[in-house]
Amino acid sequence: MKSEERRALVLLGITAVLASMLATMYALMWTNQKKLEDFFFNFPCSTVPHLTVYDVPLLEQLIRTWILYAIFAFFYFAEDWFQSKKGERLRTFCHVFAAFFMGYYFLNVVWMVPGLYVLIVWIPSQFGGLYYIAVLIGLTYTQIRFIEMATGTRGAVKQLLVRLWKGTGKPVVGAANPPLALLLARLWNKYNTRLPPRFRNRLVWLRKFIRPARIQRKLLRGRVKTVLIYVLAAFVIVLAILYRTYCG
Numbered sequence: 001m002k003s004e005e006r007r008a009l010v011l012l013g014i015t016a017v018l019a020s021m022l023a024t025m026y027a028l029m030w031t032n033q034k035k036l037e038d039f040f041f042n043f044p045c046s047t048v049p050h051l052t053v054y055d056v057p058l059l060e061q062l063i064r065t066w067i068l069y070a071i072f073a074f075f076y077f078a079e080d081w082f083q084s085k086k087g088e089r090l091r092t093f094c095h096v097f098a099a100f101f102m103g104y105y106f107l108n109v110v111w112m113v114p115g116l117y118v119l120i121v122w123i124p125s126q127f128g129g130l131y132y133i134a135v136l137i138g139l140t141y142t143q144i145r146f147i148e149m150a151t152g153t154r155g156a157v158k159q160l161l162v163r164l165w166k167g168t169g170k171p172v173v174g175a176a177n178p179p180l181a182l183l184l185a186r187l188w189n190k191y192n193t194r195l196p197p198r199f200r201n202r203l204v205w206l207r208k209f210i211r212p213a214r215i216q217r218k219l220l221r222g223r224v225k226t227v228l229i230y231v232l233a234a235f236v237i238v239l240a241i242l243y244r245t246y247c248g
Contacts, residue, residue, distance in 0.1 A: 012070075019063055021059065022056065022063065025039050040052050040055060041053055044117070051116055051121065061108065062108065069098055072097040072098035072101065073094070076094040095151055096147060100143065102146075103150070107142060115135045115139075119131055119135075
């Protein structure tokens, strides 16, 4: 609880600074000294192909997100008001959504701005849809992990998905497996002699290879994570070199 309250105070201080900057921009626009288009920054910089981000809409979105976070955090911190079991459930509900909006508060800047920059500058238009879906999946996964970390419920979403799978998908697959296996066996016994010998041998080899491949994939899972970390570090280093070269 104390760490949550400290994070809320830090977030309040950051938002107060952003709100004062936004108020100054509003004042300049209301007095017709500046326009909305005058407040912007280029990512990464203006000397290379870049993304132009307008400050006012970005700050407005961040402040709205903080207000939603503050509403849920207020009820979560009200431990003396909600001491019953129903009150505990309400506080848990508010805790999850407060963590969601806190994560969105940071991810909106840390991920969205670079993500849009890559989409506009580097990704061809024909691959824009696939990239957008990949970014949304990555953001969703990061947000889920952030909520689990903030609420101390690591693995909760995975357990929920496992329960849903056991209650819905697994019985269906389990019921369909024996008839499907019997059908495939009948088709194989009936038509395997008509297949080209080379193709038939490859199918047999593939069937024998599937089970060892599953075991090997589990062993390599940890190595894949390490490789991804190295790739991410190399990407950050290359980005820093390019920024220093063109924007230094």
